Amino acid sequence: MDEVGVFEHCIGAGRLEGWFCSSSYDNEKTGWGHLESDSFEGHLFFHLQRSPSLRGVRYFRRDPVAFEVVEFNGRCEAVKLLLPSKEQNEEVWxxxxxxxxxxxxxxxxxxxxxxxxxxxxxxxxxxxxxxxxxxxxxxxxxxxxxxxxxxxxxxxxxxxxxxxxxxxxxxxxxxxxAAVKDPVAEKAEESSQRRLEKKHRWLVNWRKGPPPDWICKGCSYPNFGRNKTCKVCGHPRPPREEWPPEEEEELREDWRVLALLQPLGRHPPSP
Structure with a gap:
């Protein structure tokens, strides 16, 4: 599973809780760090540029922290990091x-x-x-x-x-x-939305078998499914979203076999 798949269920889930994998001393030197949490497996990256409240704050490895998860440039990150003491100060009144x-x-x-x-x-x-x-x-x-x-x-x-x-x-x-968003968060949400839509299209058009045979839109030449481009004019194979469902393809194949057998006086084998 890729990185986004590991943290995908955390995107848009609101504020989560976890702990630091390294101290503020180490993170200030690099400008970034990692978090762990019971909400996911592995280490989640964060950048201090997207969590300005941590600048100048002292914390240690395994100290608790609250955060949110977004997808940015195809990578999941923790943003809006907040220490429990700061959360309590905001909530006290x-x-x-x-x-x-x-x-x-x-x-x-x-x-x-x-x-x-x-x-x-x-x-x-x-x-x-x-x-x-x-x-x-x-x-x-x-x-x-x-x-x-x-x-x-x-x-x-x-x-x-x-x-x-x-x-x-x-x-x-x-x-x-609508909320007033900073450009970084808005770009991250758009990227996440595009990825979810792409994943949905793939699932809708998922096939167990190989790609179906296709007719070239450029020159009408019939191509085998394995051909990524037309053998005659080089036009690309239709995208996965345009492939027919496997059930339709199987029905089309059954009719093709029946058409070949009928002139010979044969009957198609029983299922």
């Missing part, structure tokens, strides 16, 4: 979510629409309360068909879900506006 029950507040989405579509739920954060709050598409029908990004701004109401052990949840969620 905020109230518990239960103290704003029934109120409509503004907040930010913690994951992208692709992740929510796959699991039917997500989390939101807000400047009005501590931590994160769970939300489900059943309680927020307006979010079902929307394509949103992490950190996009929404408004919602907090309530108690008694069927889940008095859990605080968000409902009546409405999209307000």
């Amino acid at each position: 905020k109230v518990e979510p239960r103290e704003v029950l029934g109120q409509t507040v503004e907040g930010r989405l913690s994951c992208s629409w692709q992740l929510v579509k796959a699991q039917n739920w997500g989390f939101v954060v807000s400047d009005f309360f501590k931590g994160t709050v769970f939300w489900h598409v059943v309680d927020n029908p307006e979010m079902v068909d929307l394509e949103f990004s992490q950190d996009d701004v929404v408004e919602f109401e907090l309530y108690i879900n008694t069927t889940r052990g008095d859990q605080v949840r968000a409902r009546k969620m409405k999209f307000l506006r």
Whole structure:
């Protein structure tokens, strides 16, 4: 599995927790370092340029850290690194979510629409309360068909879900506006989106067998599937997205055999 495949489930999953593989002394000399976490296997790269809050901060190997994962230039990286002490300082003045029950507040989405579509739920954060709050598409029908990004701004109401052990949840969620992103994060998200779309196209058109025979679009010459370019004019083979499904190809082959046998008075073998 490639590097992106190892960390793919962490992209857009919100803030994760892990620990440093080296000290601030070593990372300051190189300008970069690595993290480990229970959320994935292996080492995740980070660059201090994309985590300015670490500049001048002293930490040691195995010290805990919170971070987010993005894909940048085909490589997964940890960004927005934050030490627990800094997180606590940001949260100290905020109230518990239960103290704003029934109120409509503004907040930010913690994951992208692709992740929510796959699991039917997500989390939101807000400047009005501590931590994160769970939300489900059943309680927020307006979010079902929307394509949103992490950190996009929404408004919602907090309530108690008694069927889940008095859990605080968000409902009546409405999209307000897209998040203002820095160029690096926006480029990383676009790259991640293109990779996911490419992977989806490959899965849709995946074949167990070899490439199908094809007719050249340039000169109409019939080519074997193994030919990457036309034997006559050099026109490239159609891309995988244009290949017919294997079931259709097998049916076409059955008709071809039947057409060859009928003039000879033979019958095709029974399956």
